[in-house]
Amino acid sequence: MSSSPSSPMLNVVQVFRVSPPPSTVQNRSLALTFFDMIWLLRPPVHHVFFYDLPDVTMSHFKTTIIPTLNNSLSTTLQHFFPYAGNLIIFPTHSKKPEIRYVQGDYVNITYSESCNDNLDFNDLTGNHPRNCDKFYHLIPPLGPCVKNKEDDDDCNYTKIPVLSVQVTLFRNHGISIGITIHHSLADATTQNEFLNAWTSISQSGTDELFRSRNKFPFYDREVISNPRRDAETLVIALNVESLENREYQVPHLYGPTNKVRATFIMTLNMVNRLKKLVKTHFPSIPYVSTFTVACAYIWSCLVKSCKSDELEILIFAIECRARANPSIPATYFGNCAIPCVCISETSVVRNEGFIATAKLIGEELHKVLTTEGGVLMARAPYSKVNGRTMIGVAGSPKMNFYDVDFGWGNPKKQEIISIDYEGAISMNASKESNENLEFGISLPGTQMENFAQIFNDG
Structure with a gap:
């Protein structure tokens, strides 16, 4: 979150690591194509959705909203496994980047409460000009980039989370859901499919309706395979630089701004x-x-x-x-x-x-x-x-x-x-x-x- 002013904007209620249900997803990886590589070092996508819930209390937030969102997200990740994985970038152009899921990987989801009058629910949900800084408290960072080493060939790589969620309670007004997605993971169409699946499962409590629609993600990269374009785009996306000797961190918005x-x-x-x-x-x-x-x-x-x-x-x-x-x-x-x-x-x-x-x-x-x-x-x-x-x-x-x-x-x-x-x-x-x-x-x-x-x- 962004740096706070003199008085805190939020109280953190709980933090969870949400994974797919046990044994539902095996270790998998998804190679990036030239479509994905364009966004490798670009800023992530931040969405905030505001929901009008005038009767919401902390008790309802903890006993109903939190379990519902956690359980439905876990079930959704069973079908959209890359969202629970990490972006893997190698320091040279010899190996293509990929989205890698290893059993135990998770999505970080933070539940917080607004505790400052400067974060006014009705003001934030208007159409009139509003201070941009206020919204930065409602979007989560993706988390730190970590340098790791491949076990088989002693190759270093950078591991970057691709999804993070923050749910903020505005007592007696409503909640906001802030979602941060690494753009190399998905475009607006795929993001929309993921949200449709998550909301369907959240509403019904199961994935039966989602399954009945037969709109499962299509993961086969061969439909757009183009090795030459992949190689060219990778060089451009990484600015012909090596990640070996520099610490890359995903950009995040923070104030103050004008x-x-x-x-x-x-x-x-x-x-x-x-x-x-x-x-x-x-x-x-x-x-x-x-x-x-x-x-x-x-x-x-x-x-x-x-x-x-x-x-x-x-x-x-x-x-x-x-x-x-x-x-x-x-x-x-x-x-x-x-x-x-x-x-x-x-x-x-x-x-x-x-x-x-x-x-x-x-x-x-x-x-x-x-x-x-x-x-x-x-x-x-x-x-x-x-x-x-x-x-x-x-x-x-x-x-x-x-x-x-x-x-x-x-x-x-x-x-x-x-x-x-x-x-x-x-x-x-x-x-x-x-x-x-x-x-x-x-x-x-x-x-x-x-x-x-x-x-x-x-």
Whole structure:
């Protein structure tokens, strides 16, 4: 957790190490592919889900909520074993990284209680600008990286946990569930499948419903096997450096910062008006997606809200499972998305606004999706990205994290806290309607005021 101010924010209630049920999972490993390796040294993903439980007490928290979450997580790990394992990175490029599960491995889950008025449940679950620092108390670190040595060949390696959970009680208000995931483990699609399984098991108390849906994780890496791409990506991901002589620790957010986060809603009516505007300017375009116009509008507002010339790049992921030829199973476990990078001069975006960004995003999408050899062969233009400020997009209109129901109803609010690392934005289906979009934005206070005015005036 982040460093505390003068008075503590949380009291730790209990800490558990949750493993799959005994003898249900044997020692296993899962090699990383080039999709996974992109994220090797990148920051983890942090989610926080808030649940409105006005009658929750410490007694109910200890006797009902804690056992339910522990037992359901244990059962879920039986099917999603990599979440209980560790990322293994070797100091040279001669051996590929892997997710390794050894019997006895576990997920660290911390139960705590808010004990400071600065962590106000109703304030945290609003859409208005809120201090980013407050959320850092609700997300757990992954845990320390450990240097180990292989027994068979005397090879050193770094072992890194891939999942950590923190559940925080706000007495007479509700609870939050903070989840931290190493991004090399899984993309948003796999994370969503894991959460769907965990919530289903939490609601019913068994995995019968999950089994009946026949949506088990697909672990076969051969469907995207590409040794040459794996080797090339590994060199890029590790910056052609050795981990042998440096202590690598997973990044974690901490305060103080001068940033606030706010939530903005884009309605279906607004999306349709933006689509119509694009088609008016470019009538030959056969299809304009919701994602294109939504990202274009947010990007143009961000550029206009900032006085510097640093906001030049927008980067987002393109899901590859259904687009590959042949297609990859929908339940494929891991990362299966390629980056699409849009680069523009800031002056162009400021002067031409939304139309310029929509045209650029549409052209880049078309270029990547029509690359000869299919999406699996598309490459990110690393040389153009390095050393320049980027705006990343986390999530998509197809993701609805408001369906994450552990048995207490849908979340009152969800936040992707990891957008704070590098100026990203989050996108998700809105709580009120799947047809509306919800954006999470993290900015310095003054810029947030400018952004909000530009967004609403537009």
